[in-house]
Amino acid sequence: MAQPYGMNKNEALNKLDLELGASKETILSRTKELADELEVSDNPEDHAKLADIYAATQTLLEDEEHRVSSRRLKKKRMKIGLVSGIALTVVALVAVFSIISINRDNTYSDLREMMKEVSIANYEDIGDILNDLPDNYEDVATFKDQYASIRSNIEVIENNNVFESTSVMRVAYYDLKELNEETDDWDLSYYLGRVDTRVLLLGVQWESSRAYFHLVKNPGEAIGTSLDSALPNAKDPEEDYYVYTLNNRRIIGFININDRTEKFKAYEILSIDEDALRIYAFTTDETYTLYSTSS
Numbered sequence: 001m002a003q004p005y006g007m008n009k010n011e012a013l014n015k016l017d018l019e020l021g022a023s024k025e026t027i028l029s030r031t032k033e034l035a036d037e038l039e040v041s042d043n044p045e046d047h048a049k050l051a052d053i054y055a056a057t058q059t060l061l062e063d064e065e066h067r068v069s070s071r072r073l074k075k076k077r078m079k080i081g082l083v084s085g086i087a088l089t090v091v092a093l094v095a096v097f098s099i100i101s102i103n104r105d106n107t108y109s110d111l112r113e114m115m116k117e118v119s120i121a122n123y124e125d126i127g128d129i130l131n132d133l134p135d136n137y138e139d140v141a142t143f144k145d146q147y148a149s150i151r152s153n154i155e156v157i158e159n160n161n162v163f164e165s166t167s168v169m170r171v172a173y174y175d176l177k178e179l180n181e182e183t184d185d186w187d188l189s190y191y192l193g194r195v196d197t198r199v200l201l202l203g204v205q206w207e208s209s210r211a212y213f214h215l216v217k218n219p220g221e222a223i224g225t226s227l228d229s230a231l232p233n234a235k236d237p238e239e240d241y242y243v244y245t246l247n248n249r250r251i252i253g254f255i256n257i258n259d260r261t262e263k264f265k266a267y268e269i270l271s272i273d274e275d276a277l278r279i280y281a282f283t284t285d286e287t288y289t290l291y292s293t294s295s
Contacts, residue, residue, distance in 0.1 A: 012056035197249040206290035233266040
């Protein structure tokens with residue numbers, strides 16, 4: 001960055017794109033024109049350009065003052081004008097950086113609010129805001145590293161097919177869950193609670209000494225699942241039933257194929273993690289804990 005008084009006249013003219021002999025009014029007008037474009041920017045490189053512009057203005061105003069003084073015309077007035085011009089420059093710089101600081105503080109505050117409820121609707125906006133903030137501001141460098149992992153895992157879940165890439169999607173889910181539990185800065189609960197429950201259940205053998213629960217992909221079909229479970233339910237063994245689900249497949253019930261009026265809830269999934277499944281059976285009013293045999 002150029003320093004005040006460290007720029008010669010030719011450099012100053014080039015910096016402001018002015019011709020030799022430009023008047024004070026022209027210099028100040030050109031300075032304002034260039035400054036107006038840079039004052040609203042949060043880019044540190046633009047801050048440096050702005051400082052260079054003001055340094056060039058000082059150099060040319062000083063040159064103008066010396067030129068006029070040498071002709072002994074309005075010496076006192078020009079000195080006052082020069083001091084006023086320099087004072088205005090300082091004031092302008094202070095104002096610019098104050099505005100930038102306030103805008104940056106507001107942006108950071110908005111970021112922290114969004115981080116407290118990450119969703120499919122706002123995770124890309126969070127990335128855009130992080131890119132607008134410099135790495136050395138507050139905890140931005142750390143947040144950017146964490147966000148890279150969050151975005152990558154969200155996109156694995158959102159861009160894959162649950163029937164084809166269940167395991168990969170499940171790993172991404174538990175990576176997000178781990179980060180959510182390890183830091184108070186991010187809250188991913190809203191997003192995690194809306195991930196398709198089949199990501200966590202499909203293909204996993206959940207068993208205990210009392211019962212089992214297997215949700216499997218229908219063989220030979222692109223989509224569709226079958227439930228094989230020894231958990232108690234109200235099905236008549238002489239009848240055939242469809243499976244239906246509610247609340248992101250956390251409520252599981254049955255409909256009689258031959259009598260659609262016979263419809264009932266069988267199970268409610270209470271919690272799922274990598275090792276254990278807690279599931280409530282409506283028929284017996286009991287909660288069962290089953291364990292992944294692949295753990």
